[in-house]
Amino acid sequence: MMGAADLNIPVRMKEQPLLSVRDLGKRYGQRIGCRGVSFDLYPGEVLGIVGESGSGKSTLLSCLAGQQRPDEGRILFDGTDVLALSEAARRRLLRGDWAYVHQNPRDGLRMGVSAGGNVGERLMAVGARNYGVIRETAIDWLGRVEIAAERIDDRPSAFSGGMQQRLQIARNLVTGPRLVFMDEPTGGLDVSVQARLLDLLRGLVRDLGLSAIIVTHDLAVVRLLADRLMVMKSGHVVETGLTDQVLDDPQHGYTQLLVSSVLQV
Numbered sequence: 001m002m003g004a005a006d007l008n009i010p011v012r013m014k015e016q017p018l019l020s021v022r023d024l025g026k027r028y029g030q031r032i033g034c035r036g037v038s039f040d041l042y043p044g045e046v047l048g049i050v051g052e053s054g055s056g057k058s059t060l061l062s063c064l065a066g067q068q069r070p071d072e073g074r075i076l077f078d079g080t081d082v083l084a085l086s087e088a089a090r091r092r093l094l095r096g097d098w099a100y101v102h103q104n105p106r107d108g109l110r111m112g113v114s115a116g117g118n119v120g121e122r123l124m125a126v127g128a129r130n131y132g133v134i135r136e137t138a139i140d141w142l143g144r145v146e147i148a149a150e151r152i153d154d155r156p157s158a159f160s161g162g163m164q165q166r167l168q169i170a171r172n173l174v175t176g177p178r179l180v181f182m183d184e185p186t187g188g189l190d191v192s193v194q195a196r197l198l199d200l201l202r203g204l205v206r207d208l209g210l211s212a213i214i215v216t217h218d219l220a221v222v223r224l225l226a227d228r229l230m231v232m233k234s235g236h237v238v239e240t241g242l243t244d245q246v247l248d249d250p251q252h253g254y255t256q257l258l259v260s261s262v263l264q265v
Helices: 057-064 087-096 113-127 131-144 159-175 191-208 221-227 245-248 252-260
Strands: 018-027 031-041 046-050 074-077 098-101 179-183 212-217 228-233 236-242
Touching: 018 057, 018 098, 031 057, 031 236, 046 057, 046 221, 057 179, 057 212, 087 212, 098 113, 098 159, 113 159, 159 191, 212 221, 221 245, 228 245, 228 252, 236 245, 236 252, 245 252
Parallel strands: 046 212, 046 228, 098 179, 179 212
Antiparallel strands: 018 031, 018 074, 228 236
C-alpha cells in the first residue's frame, strides 16, 4: 500500500492556514477532555489524530467540528472565528464548507430516506432545486463510492455496513466541502471491507485534494491517509510531525508504545 507521502499533497506552508487552533481546552468537571491543543491545517492537508481510548482525541474532534463548545481557546476557519459565529452561521458552515463522517454511518444518514435522497438532501441544503440535476449528481456520486446506480432508490437499511459508510461519504462530499472531519471512518468493519474503504478514501483524498482531520485508533489508517500526525495522551498532544517520521522514528515514550502495539488503543 502507498503511504500518504505518495499522494504528492504538499503542505504549502507559505499559504494561509485553512484551520488554526490555539490553546483549545475542554473539561468535564474535574476531568480534562483536552487541553492546550494548538495546530494549523493547510489547504489540501490531512491531519491524523491518534491515541488510546480516553486520550482526548474524540473530544478534540467534537470541539473542532462544533458538536461541543470548548471551554477555552480559539478556532479560526479561513480567518473566521468559528466560536463567535451565530448558531445559524454555524449550521450553514456545517451544511456547506464542513462535513462530518461518523464512525457509525447510521449517525450520519437518514435511514428512512433512499440512498439518492440522502445525497440529494445535502445538495438541497446548499440551494440545489432542479430534481433532474440532483438525481444525476446523486447517481454520479453513488458511482464514485462504488454503489450501483440501480440502488439509488434503496434505503440505507438495505445496505451492508460498508455500503452505508460509502453512502455517508457520498452524502458528505457531494457539496465539495473545504474541510472534512472523520471519526474512525473504518471502525467496526471487517478487514476486507476496511481495505476497500481505505482505497476509496485514498482515491478521494487524492482526486479532490481534500483537507481533512481523521481520528482513529488504527495506525495503518493514518499511515495511508494522513500527511501529518498528532499523538494525544490524557488530553494533551505529546508528539506531532510528518506521519511517516512519527511512526518510523517516534520520540515520545507513549508514541513508541503505540507504534509497538503495547498499548490497547
